[in-house]
Amino acid sequence: METAHRKHPNYVLIWVYLAILTAIEIGVAFMSHLPKQIIIPALVFFAVWKALLVALYFMHLKFEPRKLLILAIIPLPLAAIFVLAAMSEHVW
């Protein structure tokens, strides 16, 4: 059948990325003196980045059929709609 060793992404490298990003996050949150308007988007950005690394490589979504990817992201717009609508409450 196929060769015994399939090509795997370099998982250890991803792990290093994740560790570094976490360190940066902690740095941004506690060591920097940036205003909150910058810190929060930056932290969210790093969190999403890390989440993507996990989903795409560790959960190998990147290598799955496209349809599975679609299935996996169906709930996300629903979640966003919910949170945004309920938040708009406080604009009254």
Place this chain on the structure above:
Amino acid sequence: MAHATATVDMMHPPAPAERGLDVYNNKLGMWVFLASEVMFFTALIGSYIILRFGAPGPWAPPAKVLNVPVTAFNTFLLICSSVTMVKAYAAVADGETHFLRFRPFSGGLKFWMLATIIGGAMFVGVQAYEYTHLVHHGFLPSGAREGSEVAELVASGVVPAATIGLYGSTFYTMTGFHGFHVTCGVISMTYLYVTKALRGKYSRHDYRGVEVIGLYWHFVDLVWIILFTIVYLI
């Protein structure tokens, strides 16, 4: 696929009338389940965002109430257990179901899975330690316990009184349910380890259990990445 082989390769999807999602049942089932988990955490995390957005005052700075260094270490633990999990998957996919081999040095399924179980169990342990300490200091799901350290912080204005109740509610509910998920993961993985991995039931042609529990594991890790950022850092 043209090669005829005697082994049934369970990693292939069943043959529906038309292409399904091109993945086998258990994996599809797990992904579908994870979609529902996303909605479950949407309820919890969404409520947190909504409550915090509409809160009657500023939120307490995390570092004043929580023990961030311990949790940072815990985060690191969980990331490590994620990489060991994926190493276990890669090992079994390559047919390496041994524990350790020394020349050349390589870890097999049994090694990496055990490492993952230990990592997960340690995470839960550290979280239990964190909780006991927080409760000891007077930080409760309902807010600050009277006469406690946290209550003093509230009294001195370091921690806003108006939102400490919400802080406790959302903190314990979100991290608690995450911890519950990790615990479930550790238990199921131990079960698979003992009944399947150790007994040599996994092979290059059938490692569905490893892949499926791996998906769950990484998902729980992913949730933690979000939680750590929004609960402990922001």
Place this chain on the structure above:
Amino acid sequence: MTTVAATSHVAHAHHDDRSFLRKYIFSTDHKIIGIQFLFVSLFFLLVGGLLAMQMRWQLGFPGKPMPGGGILPDTMAPGGVLLPEYYIQLVTMHGTFMVFFAIMPLLVGVYANFLIPLKIGAHDMAFPRINMASFWSALLAGLIMLAGFFVPDGAPRAGWTSYAPLSARPDLSGASYGQMLWCVSLVFLGLSSILGSLNYITTIINNRAPGMTWFRMPLSVWSLFITAILGLLALPVLSGAVIMLLFDQTIGTHFFDPVAGGQALLWQHLFWFFGHPEVYILILPAMGMVSDIISNGSRKPIFGYHSMVFAIVAIAFLGWIVWGHHMFMSGMNPTLGSSFMVSTLIIAVPSAIKTFNWMGTMWRGNLRFHVPMLNAVAFVAMFVIGGLSGIYMAATPVDMFIHDTYFIVAHLHYVLFGGSLFALFGAITYWYPKMFGKLMSEPWGKVHFWLTFVFYNLVFFPMHTLGMAGHMRRIYDPTQYDFLKPYQPLNEFISISAFALFAVQAIFALNFILSLKWGKKAPQNPWEDNGLEWSLPAPAPHGNWETVPTVYRGPYEFSSPQVPEDYLPQYRKLPTDREPARTPVAGH
């Protein structure tokens, strides 16, 4: 390599030597699980009905001792006179049981389980043991809910919607353990639904018979598929919400407690974000099964199959963005209200497609009025009334007047009873032979249908009038209000009709139970239908088929010019049919 997976579990199909316990109690057979759900949820339907009768007694004859009410303890009805706190327990538990433990398991638990493998040509569900867990979890949930009546302080008292902070504060509602059990029960129910849904979705995607392409699936399977997606994504939101509510009650969290910064409206957002998809869970399977039955009864292909599928998907999608229409008067941001109004109104469009396509199916048909067909046509007629009354509420200024009045009560019973329950009466009769190998009595079925149809409308149509008078919901004694006193005769009339409606359900119950033993033996294909399930003997055996049938065409080929009879089963091979190509499976 050809894949073995699809044929590998056939071996044990006909050597059925499982013990009684394995066969009927802890069964993993999708058909038995469906039947277990059927018995359990009919029982809960009866419970819900009994609660409704007590409510109707109080509303029709406020303050008079209820006949037989003497057996109730003094905490509920001293001397047979219902107490106000007992009345709101009745309302709460009636709504809860009907929605969560009667209609939802009847539609999804019973028919998703029973029909999906049979109609797509699978030997069983993808995960039979998860399926069994789903049933036991639902049963446990139902029993926990029922236990609410027997704990100190009695059942929950905050309505089936359990609005916080009333539900979160035992000191304000008067219900302590009952309300906690409500939460715990719904967590288990959510678990049951999620486990079920992931099973249905996986089975439909991966386990279809050769030739059963997406667009050859019966509409019942399509609607159950979409329903499963709704259940999968909606129920976890409910679980999350009730867990927070439970924590508010027990460990002192403040999610919904405004005093400590919590938000009362958050509960409503969470509940209805689940709740509106939930009401479509309660109608879509009914629509699917009605489509099957109407096509069969008209002896005509369904009109506009593809747009019917599209309409199901559209309803399901829109169902996620309309939840705020339950909160127009809640103090929610009015601009948000506007957008919820528009999205709600748009749902009339896919619903119109469905309605007119059902009519198109009957148009120039050769209608057979067997009992399922009668009920299916009644479904269309009644669902439309309920759907149209939804338009009044969707228009926010009108909702300002009719919100929380009996207009809403009328609406919800028209869609839930007139819609879902009529469809279920039809579906139960239709698939009864495949479940039990017996036919239900046709004449008694018709008697039951007509009496139900008449009394049902006598009960619920006048509620529109009450609503237009401003009659509030969930009130124990309408005669407290001077402006409602003139309407008391109407309330009395509704109550008497309701008792009659309940009484005639005995015909159905007897027909159902007695036919199990004394019913006529069912032929293999009593309704001359096209679905794969009719290629099996009645009752369908364990494992379904030795080898799954091959599918050659869509499910609605009635009166096809290709054959002399007026039906052409999906599994029947005509000389002109070619074998479907097995789709090659992608390797890794």
Place this chain on the structure above:
Amino acid sequence: MHWWLPLKGSTFAGEIDGLFLAILIITGIAFVIVEAGLLWFVVKYRGRPGRKAYYTHGSTRAEVIWTAIPAVTMVALGLISNHYWVKIKGRNSVPPNAYPIAIHAKQFEWQVTYPGPDGQLGTADDFEVRNQLHVPVGRPVVVHLTSEDVIHSFFVPVFRVKQDAVPGMNINVWFQATVPGTYELGCAELCGLGHYRMRAQVFVHTQEEFDAWMKQAAKGGATS
């Protein structure tokens, strides 16, 4: 008992009733088409032996028609409704000269606070009356709704007005009464075992009557 909506007691009651009627007509047409059509088909196409149904899978043209007509109707209805919605409940809908009254709902009573002779809430001459809402006719009134404990709902059928009173929120709702008389105010949101009896009386006075009542009530004899 009558079969139509109750007395129109506020300025927008007529508009709401008009919208109700418009929807009644739209849905009435849909209702008649569907129910009469069903009945007709049931009779006309009832099964006869030896006949076969007409074999068709549908008609795109027919489907486009019955998709487009409801779509257009619904969008139009949405626009019209929204016009009234914004006018009645919109963020800036409260007329600037509205007479302020504060209502605090609590299990199971309505605590109505009047601004007193100076017409301003939050001043020393405010006074409170339980379960009685007195308003002048022909003048917009804005009610500041709050709640003590759970959610209640302020509902005056003759005004066609309903608004939940939510703990932790301060919600403004306005109306302008048009017909003097005595009416009822009900609680429309389940709020506990006394929900059914949480009612109050609404008195719509002429301006002179109102002023007289106000003078007398402010002195402490707050029963009419």
